[in-house]
Amino acid sequence: MDIFIQLIYSGIALGMIYGVIAFGYQLTFATSSTLNFGQGEALMLGAMVGLTLSNLGVNYWLIIPIVCIFGLVQGSVVEYFGVRPAIKIKSEFGWIMSTIALGVIFRNLAENIWGRGTYRFQGPVADEPLKIFGANILPMEILVVIGAVAMMLMVEIFNRKSIYGKAVIATANDRDASGLMGINTSLVITFSYALSSLTACFAGVLIAPLTLAGASAGGSLGLKAFAVAIVGGLSSGFGIIVGGIILGISETLTGFYISTGYKDVPSLIILLIVLSIKPSGLFGKTTIKKV
């Protein structure tokens, strides 16, 4: 039973990370109806950059803002090279392929810079587990949950309170109208990509002390986070937290009780089932197509 509760704890921590990445998907989808298929790679880069800084002796709490700035730059690069030309020629195929291509390039770059191995990332808190309800929980897991929620809250507050954030929301509601009101919508889209990569890189630094950091870690994380975004709905903030926790727990349970090899399978199957029953996600609104 203790083990079960312990698995639930780590499932929640994992799920919150998926939630943060899924949140990143939501940001760009809202402003431009596009997604970064290389979102997982952004997370991986965040972790690897953080690791390098950590090896140079930089304090963990100082690493976070630096990695966030790196994320802003990385997201802008993705938007500039991968998404902007596709939006210009209105090609859905274009941005899907180019963000995939950029993801592949980033992964390959990381492999060449940091090698193919996986590395331990020292977290800021003690490694000794705490006892809560009789089960072990790592302090880092608590930090992950707090960090993830704080990140999402901060972006939400920024969007709702600041004038720049309002431009983001306006663009999300109606891109053409916002453009006519003098909002530089292409800048807003770049910004949403920058923000989206920032959250992913931040998530990378959060999760790396729990798992291991490595160049190939991104792909499956990005995909599972997408499953979360779909299960929760691409328009629901609450949905991704619930979706993240469901998938995170299903993953840790499968990994322990069945086999670690199969741990990715339940989330992907949940994704397929949700899509075939309710394509707009469990918490998403059904949109009405117009003719």
Next chain:
Amino acid sequence: MKSKYLFITIGIILLSIFPIFIHNEYYVHMVERILIYSILLFGLDIVVGYTGQVSLGHAGLFGIGAYVAGILYFKLGAPFIVIVPLAIIIACIFGLILALPALKVLGPYMAMVTLAFGTIIQILINEMTFLTEGPLGIKLLKPVIFGFQTQTIHYFWIVLSLSILSLIVVNRILKSRLGRAFEALRDSPVACDCMGVSVYKYKVYAFVISAGFAGLSGCLYAFSEQYISPNTYSFELTVLFLLAIIMGGRKTRLGAFIGAAIIIILPQLLSDVYLFRNVATVLAAIIIVGAVILVSKKLSTFKKVFVPIASVISLVVFSYIIKSIGDWRLTIFGCMILLVVYYLQDGIVGFSRNFYISIFSSKNKSRDDVELSKLSNEDAILYAKNSSTSKILLNLKSVLMQFGGLKALNDVDLIVKKGTIHGLIGPNGSGKSTLINVLTGIYVPTSGNVEFSDKSIVGQTSAKIALSGIARTFQNVQLFSEMTAIENIMVALNHTYKSNLLEIALNLPRFKKEEVNAKQRAYSLLKFVGLNELANEEARNLPYGKQRLLEIARALALDPNLLLLDEPAAGLTAPDIKELLKIISRIKEHGITIILIEHHMEVVMAISDTISVLDFGQKIAEGKPKEVQANKKVIEAYLGAETA
């Protein structure tokens, strides 16, 4: 056209005799792999090129084909001729399992779902060791056929003949009604559904057929490599397949072949850094020379060619910096995808074709016209079927259509009598088009009932309603823009076909006959609306007025009992409108009931038998044209009430 077949024949002959003269097994094997990948790409092109979907699951399907072969061979010792069809069928089944949920969603979702599928397949292959031997992999020998142990060269011929067979089958499928449906659903899904061609169903067909080719390809791959292991069928392979299809060129078989050659030969080139440096330099030279020609001939601007030139120059620099090329393989493929997506959208084949046309600008348009005009000129429109004795064709009972708080249709009752022209007017936003969308199943009404020929059609799919005899045109033209006028109509004639996939693949007599009949029908329908001269023109190139007429002809191809015309006169010139009036009354003569939405009052008043007026989603008046014109409420709705 003849020279094309000549080229293909020469190509095939060269390919089949080449292993006799070149004994190096390495090269034979390389060409064999190109052929095997081509088979998969033929299939992938159906999904990517024709239906316009992105599939990231084809490496998984390819893996299924390979592992069906591996498992049947290794565990059961099944013979090759049993394995091949089974690999195709099992891949089709998996394709179906994937397609059913995946194709309910659009674009990016679809891509992610197929990616999830591919990932699951790879995990399963890795983990189900009792079946697949897991990471150890499976070893195979070249197949034994009827007791004869084949050698490398024999197997090459088997692969060659199967790829030629695939080429023929794919070509037939894509030229048939299936191919037309695939293109139509990409150009305008809504119109496709409303022409009785269910978008969902045909997307699933496309995917399953495509999966079959992936399965065949995977099975041949297993016997060609003689060793299979899970790592092959990764995300990387999927990305390579997509690169091949867009680089070679979508919607051409030659493109698939060229794409396959590129993704097979390129890694070999990339294994040698010196060779790579030379290739990069030559490539840079070609692109720079090409760009200089384009700029000097004013076909392009310096700004446009700047990015490709900068990227090839940086490629050359890059090639001299790095020491080992193998590690950078994926970066190079990634850059190639970016380049192709934005600068070579039509692929190599499409680019060469456009280049050829722009240089020689040969116009060989009217090739089929002569042949078509010989076709018979029977009456194009079928008389409306009279299934019941009731005089009422359409009966709406208190229909409510609510979008959030807005009631677009509020408790509307409407009775349309058989054989009449029923005008539907009202100010903008009064709910006319919403009504049409409810009738054609695009919207499901919030409450109320719609009876057509005494049967309720509420909740039925658009395609089913269309087949039951309700055809429509669209307020903003929804043609299949990249298809010719006659093909547009033939999509709507899909319901006249009874032949199945097998008959299409084998080109059997029934299918051939149906095809000829459909073509004749389509041509005479075009003639009916006066577009026969433009039969082979792409719909997007037609002037606006003609596009509207083409929509009417296309709707008539459904053999409807009820025709819904949504502002057919909008944007037409005065002589065009006269022509339209004639067409509408001739349609009426065939017993087809018409609901006409129109803002041109002279048109509505001239030909309608009854007119209903909508305002703010409610029916405010109904009656003969004269009565409606005099109705006070109607005048108020259009001109506003007098203020007291």
